Amino acid sequence: MSAPLLCQGRVVIVTGAGRGLGRAHALAYAVEGASVVVNDLGVGLDGTPGPDSPARQVVDEIRAAGGEAVAHGGDIATAEGAASLIRAALETYGRLDTLVNNAGFLRDRMLVSLDEDDWDAVTRVHLKGHFLPLKHAAAHWRAEAKAGRTPSARVVNTSSGAGLLGSVGQGNYSAAKAGIIALTLVAAAELGRYGVQVNAVAPAARTRMTERIFADTMAAPGTGFDTMAPENVSPLVVWLGSPASTGVTGRVFATEGGRITVMEGWRPGPSADKGARWTPSEAGETTLKLLADAEDPGPVYGAGE
Structure with a gap:
């Protein structure tokens, strides 16, 4: 007897689902029995509009395999686009169970070359593009709970x-992605x-965002396992979006290839309390002593390269 499908009967939204990680997530949810709303604006790496949206192609893939899916091409970093995304799930399938926020793009620059438009565009799509769908989905789920129909809802x-x-x-990009972690903790x-x-x-x-970085990282020798394939990430995302993850909330997981790591964020380290105001010299001397007992921070990506 085959194992029961993790997401049978659930309705799942995946943003940025036309390519890469989002596409892999959408297909994986469909395999586990979910009906999927495939959101993708169809833009280039820098956030400018492309010739056509790939969302329909992913929907066609899911339907060809016997699954259920519908495309949504709205801009989820706008209030109307995010609201229409939630409506697409409710009007098409009558419910919403899981929201996977994934959409984003890059405009990489060193800080001294990073202009305001590049800052605003990236933080808008990554951070605001997480907040607005979450806000509208949460409003729906709150209304359901207040009506006595408390959901088993998930956000990834x-x-x-x-x-x-x-x-x-x-x-x-780093600032936006750090903001998403804080938003996750607040929402949980x-x-x-x-x-x-x-x-x-x-x-x-x-x-598309990382293909140059991981261009030479392919199958592990002798295994045929492509450690950098986006499909490797999707099993954890599917599990977190399913009822099987009951009790897991407010967590951050790093995942790469076959590895899953529970990330443990800011926690109090070495501390000193004078019980009164420090002088600047005392504060400095004490801080140096505390740092000597503290763990070294992890290296910043790209430092020294």
Whole structure:
């Protein structure tokens, strides 16, 4: 007897699902029985419009395999686009169970060359593009809970190692991805009462955004296992978006190839309390002593290269 499907009967939204990680997630959810709303604006790496949206192609793939899917081409970093995304799920399938926030793009520059437009564009899509769908989905789930229909809802946000450690040449992207982690923690705390669990993943995979970085990282020798394939990330994302993950919320997971790591964020380290105001010299001397007992921070991506 085959194992039951993890997401049978669930309705899942995946943003940025036309290519890369989002596409892999959408296909994986469909395999596990979900009906999928495939969102993709169809833009280039720099966020400018492309000739056509790939969302329809992913929908066709899912339907050809016997699954259920519908395309959504709205801009989820606008209030109307995000609202229409939630409506697409509710009007097509009558419910919404899981939201996977994944959409984003890059405009990499060193800080001294990073202009305001590059900052605004990247933080808009990554951070605002997480907030607005989450806000509208949460409003729906809160209404359901208040009506006595408490959902088993899930949100999976997409951060990055750049958001955890920083990344040289990616001040805008790193700041947005760090913001997503904080947003995840707040949402998990606020929405748990309504039956909503919120987690984040920090994936490493070969996509349009990273293909140059991981161009030479292919199959592990002798295994045929492509460690940087985006499909490697999707099993964890599917599990987090399913009822099987009950009780897991407010967590951040790094995932790459066959590795899953629970990330443990800012926690109090060495501390000193004088019980009164320090002088600047005392504060400095004490801080140096505390640093000597503290763990070294992880290296920033790209440092020294």
